[in-house]
Amino acid sequence: MIEYEKIPLFKGVSENELKEIVQSKKKYSKGSYILREGETTDKFGILISGELSVINEDYFGNRNYINKISEGSVFAESFAFSENSIMTISAVAETDVEILWISAQKALRLSAALAQNIITDFAEKNLTMNRKILHMSRRTTAQKLMSYLYSYSKSCGKTEFDIPLRRSRLADYLGVERSAMCSELSKLQKAGFISYKGSHFKIEKPDAE
Amino acid sequence: MIEYEKIPLFKGVSENELKEIVQSKKKYSKGSYILREGETTDKFGILISGELSVINEDYFGNRNYINKISEGSVFAESFAFSENSIMTISAVAETDVEILWISAQKALRLSAALAQNIITDFAEKNLTMNRKILHMSRRTTAQKLMSYLYSYSKSCGKTEFDIPLRRSRLADYLGVERSAMCSELSKLQKAGFISYKGSHFKIEKPDAE
DNA sequence: ATAAATCTGTTGTTTTTACAACAAAAATAT
């Protein structure tokens, strides 16, 4: 459970403003849908406790995992700030979660500080998506993996690190099939590009591509 | 050449504010780089005339086309609003272009109206990227194509329409190989799902998936 | 600590994609 003061979006926002802006606080149990594809929303959410995933499902119910939201992070803001746009994604509770709902328009009207924070949030989220697109647009699974691992390594400044995604999540994230990805991983290890055990990875040739 | 009054981002922004905010106005010739991967920027751009593409290049110089910017649209705002983030993309002039450069921090400080417009812009851009990710995350080229075509058809409310991308751009956009995509297109046509001639498409089975 | 559930790595088979090369069509320049 994160305290309000530690939520990045609330930085510089006064307590009085907060009282006006927060619309509701709700609990959802593990596995339940917090938002569902096809609906619309004029509120966005802040995750107070627990963990949730943003996903897309096709007509057969196959889940495409888009990203993970952790404590203190915002979700569904793109839909809340775009007029009557139907959601193309769903939000699912990975654990029991607690969520703060905030009216998009009210937030803009009542707090300049919050507006600024929202811009920063959007900008960063945009970059995250940019990165995902970059990985996905590589032609082969091996290239997608290397693109992801290099990028992750760079962002944490180490050649040895733990990734936050398990195999099936990583496969979804990169838009590939899990088992095929596993076998590509072991090929990359045999070829000496990387070594790994579970979620712990090491880049063996940091300069090569 | 678009007039300032018609630029969506300037809606509700006074002329005085505009004078303060606009940092410079520059011309670039067809083919030149407007922004280059690896650099940083604290300004964002508005395209006044011409057309530009946002791309990513790999180490061999293969271009991955990310999206097209048309007159009146904003680009590079994610980087400008994220602190010292290195650009992972480049912007290239597709024709001779003219660009308005705006300091991100100045814009936020000097105009509340602009801040609101930036939020809307971000929200919509986010949705655009979401859509691209959705298409790309489909497993086969045929599914990616149908995902794109259905989505486009839905967004313009017709089952018969012209797409704004030529074949090689569409292939880049979907992250697949052009010629393979062409052959998938003709299979889809033979199978009766779609019909097309050039960039003119028709969805033959609007309800099916 | 043990059982149950989930996740991971591997393999063989089928399907799909990338790639290369080229002819036909279309767009652009002169």
Place this chain on the structure above:
DNA sequence: ATATTTTTGTTGTAAAAACAACAGATTTAT
């Protein structure tokens, strides 16, 4: 209007990915 350049569609082949199925490892629940 004609020539030149670019784009598109096609095909065959080699490479890669999806899929299915399963054993072993790991994690989670009790």
